[in-house]
């Protein structure tokens with residue numbers, strides 16, 4: 001972390017249309033002005049967006065000069081696929097990866113040659129040594145498929161032992177869940193930085209859908225306020241900005257090593273929070 005400024009990063013997804021690509025170009029240019037430590041680009045398991053990730057990652061890194069990390073999910077993949085992908089990234093000066101298991105796309109039944117993300121991290125280290133900085137996912141409110149909090153923590157530790165350098169969390173709106181998770185990690189001997197994932201609030205229905213799927217809890221008081229705004233997007237955004245800025249302030253004040261924004265390919269919600277937090281690099 002340079003000086004007292006926390007590291008922060010922005011996540012995008014690969015757009016499918018020409019219009020989406022143009023919007024992303026404008027978003028990445030605006031966010032690049034904030035000098036984040038890195039950008040990252042998600043990856044769709046089983047084919048939907050996987051081919052676009054490479055193209056978008058290399059384009060962003062070249063056009064902005066900011067380190068850009070592809071997400072790689074291993075479900076439905078073979079060692080050969082992953083090895084090829086790693087070689088392509090290496091040959092294109094990419095040195096940072098977010099390594100995930102991913103979720104089985106609907107309709108697919110074969111999990112492929114990797115079952116869990118720790119196997120992917122191990123494979124990346126075997127194939128490429130220390131070339132890549134490897135991020136993994138962490139779940140302060142626990143992964144929805146975890147059989148118990150203790151097992152989930154033990155499984156998180158497997159990824160660290162396999163060679164992860166740092167972690168990004170699933171988003172959450174309850175700071176206690178994050179700090180309690182950090183305490184449990186420390187007790188388990190996990191010392192890598194664990195950066196909170198931050199989801200700005202701009203659309204209640206979309207957020208509720210995502211949260212149900214990924215196991216992130218929207219506290220009742222937030223849900224009730226958002227429900228009451230109905231289709232009033234301006235009020236939803238203003239309330240969301242307040243809530244998420246307050247959460248980020250608390251996280252940073254209590255020692256979170258940085259913030260990773262899930263941008264949904266939009267700049268304004270993250271920029272608004274970033275400005276309120278006064279995160280400019282000195």
Ligand code: FAD
Nearest residue numbers: 042043071100101102116117137143145146152155168170
């Ligand atoms: P894992 O760490 O493998 O864990 C998955 C589940 O299996 C957990 O319940 C864990 O407790 C259990 N488990 C792990 N190891 C073992 C083991 N050895 N034995 C038994 N159980 C085990 N998804 C995408 O498809 N594309 C993306 O780009 C993407 N980006 C993401 C970025 C971040 C920061 C986060 C937090 C999530 C992202 N996801 C993405 C979603 C992620 O793929 C899903 O949450 C997925 O269900 C789990 O991935 P994981 O890497 O955490 O899996």
